Amino acid sequence: MSIFKRAIFIPQRTYRIGMAAFLLFILGLAVIWGERPVAQVASYAVANRVIVIDPGHGGFDPGAQRGEFKEKEITLAISRKLEQNLSKAGAMVILLRDSDESLSDSELKGSLSERKRQDLGRRVEKANEAKADLYISIHANADPSPRWRGAQTFYNKNSTEAKLLAESIQQELTAGLGNTNRKALAGNYYIIDKTKMPAVIVEVGFLSNPEEARLLSQPDYQQRVATAIFTGITKYQANLLVDKQD
Numbered sequence: 674m675s676i677f678k679r680a681i682f683i684p685q686r687t688y689r690i691g692m693a694a695f696l697l698f699i700l701g702l703a704v705i706w707g708e709r710p711v712a713q714v715a716s717y718a719v720a721n722r723v724i725v726i727d728p729g730h731g732g733f734d735p736g737a738q739r740g741e742f743k744e745k746e747i748t749l750a751i752s753r754k755l756e757q758n759l760s761k762a763g764a765m766v767i768l769l770r771d772s773d774e775s776l777s778d779s780e781l782k783g784s785l786s787e788r789k790r791q792d793l794g795r796r797v798e799k800a801n802e803a804k805a806d807l808y809i810s811i812h813a814n815a816d817p818s819p820r821w822r823g824a825q826t827f828y829n830k831n832s833t834e835a836k837l838l839a840e841s842i843q844q845e846l847t848a849g850l851g852n853t854n855r856k857a858l859a860g861n862y863y864i865i866d867k868t869k870m871p872a873v874i875v876e877v878g879f880l881s882n883p884e885e886a887r888l889l890s891q892p893d894y895q896q897r898v899a900t901a902i903f904t905g906i907t908k909y910q911a912n913l914l915v916d917k918q919d
Contacts, residue, residue: 718910720763722807725800727864728752728768729812732775734789737815739880744813745773747889751877752811754899762907767803769796797867807838808872809902810864813889815881822882823853824898827860827874834871837912842875842905849901852885853878875902 728748730736736744749770756766769776776795777788800808814825824846828839839857847853857873865872877898878885888894 718762718907718914719759721765722910723765723767723803723805724759724906725767725769725803725805725808725870726752726756726759727796727800727808727810728770729810730775731770731773732777732779733785734775734792737813737880739815739883739886742880742886742890744815744880747813747877747880747895748811749773750892751895751899751902754896755809755811755902758899758903759906762903767799767805769799793863797864800872801867801869805868805870807906808864808868808870809906810872810874811902812874812876814876814879816879817881819881819883822879822885823855824850824878824901825853825855825876826857827862827865827876828857829865829872830859832865832871835865835873838871838906838909839873841909841912842873842902845901845905845908846875846898849897849904 728745728751730745730748732745734745736748738744749772752768753771756768759766775788775792776799777792796810814821824843826839826843826846828835830836836857836859843855843857847855860874862874865874878889880886880889889898
């Protein structure tokens with residue numbers, strides 16, 4: 674390498690490291706400053722990344738239900754807001770459903786469990802065929818007891834990248850929502866076991882908790898959830914950029 678090339682190469686590398694570190698610093702102030710600084714710098718972290726957003730359930734499969742609150746409606750609303758955040762930041766977003774529908778064939782004759790297997794299989798297939806960089810599955814929790822609450826993120830125990838992504842998202846959910854002390858956990862779920870990219874399931878809260886169910890139905894709170902997930906994704910991506918430059 675010539676002296677001239679070295680003189681250019683070293684500053685470029687230093688610049689990339691500095692920009693990635695600066696991005697992490699700015700994103701770290703998001704809780705104090707709000708969304709605007711995040712929107713200004715997040716494109717550096719997620720630009721041109723292919724990110725699959727999977728609104729859980731849909732169509733014949735409502736997911737958890739408590740009174741007027743249906744999981745499939747809440748997951749779609751939050752997923753749409755997350756899609757907007759990521760798209761504005763330059764990510765290439767694949768939203769697996771944009772209406773009240775499943776991915777299974779409507780004419781499929783068989784049990785509900787058979788339709789569910791086909792639905793889940795196609796979600797995984799679409800993500801793998803797109804060679805996505807990340808897979809974010811949005812769900813809502815429920816329990817026989819109304820006492821439990823709080824958003825929580827799950828990952829495949831065999832994926833270090835998915836663990837880091839889940840922890841980053843969980844940290845932002847804790848800081849941004851201010852109502853959960855839950856930790857990211859390893860889980861055994863078809864979606865995160867079969868996808869070929871880092872994948873997480875974000876359980877945005879408990880519909881079995883009356884207060885949290887009401888919150889999850891409100892557009893402002895849905896945006897707070899989406900923003901927390903978005904910020905967690907961008908911080909994860911920014912850390913990858915820093916690691917690649919080391």
